[in-house]
Ligand SMILES: [Zn+2]
């Protein structure tokens with residue numbers, strides 16, 4: 299019932315009911331991209347591969363799709379931190395001062411829109427390449443309507459990512475899977491934790507980006523963004539309007555110290 303958590307619930311309701319369901323979710327899908335690749339391949343005279351729906355191929359395809367999704371979501375997240383305009387909208391998620399499972403949905407609509415577009419492009423490209431070489435009649439393996447890999451991830455601690463319960467998988471497994479503790483570090487206000495652990499399921503992408511942070515012991519993490527900015531994000535109006543105003547100021551050419559930048563100098 300913290301004020302920050304109440305904002306999470308309100309943002310969730312507004313995005314889901316009013317904006318997100320209508321606009322973003324129908325904007326772009328991986329199918330559009332993969333079909334574009336296949337049409338382009340057809341113009342070049344390349345035929346898609348024939349049908350083979352053996353279990354081995356289904357397992358391979360499922361692993362491929364899960365890796366593709368995880369990479370695309372992680373790369374989109376990486377860009378949200380590295381590109382100043384994207385950070386401005388992603389900051390809404392990071393302005394949460396307490397973490398509850400609903401904080402996962404505390405996102406500015408432009409943040410959600412960028413995430414959808416970025417993951418759709420990467421996944422669509424990857425699916426297009428698969429269909430081109432290995433056929434289009436392979437069904438990945440689902441459990442209760444979710445890809446099995448993502449379903450396992452969701453029941454194996456996903457909701458603890460946005461919570462105050464410190465669950466680390468230990469030094470070895472934290473290098474394989476992103477533990478809830480590692481995502482809590484991602485939300486930390488401390489400078490040594492900035493721009494670490496962008497991953498969702500696997501740690502390998504953060505290893506490649508050089509952004510993996512494996513906590514040695516339990517750490518006391520304070521969540522949020524710099525104290526100078528935080529008050530601007532403590533109202534619904536601020537969560538929706540502040541990022542747009544800051545982006546406008548950025549493009550309107552305000553002096554450098556007014557421009558978007560990670561809040562350097564914060565403890
Ligand atoms: Zn982030």
Ligand SMILES: [Zn+2]
Nearest residue numbers: 391402460485
């Ligand atoms: Zn988060």
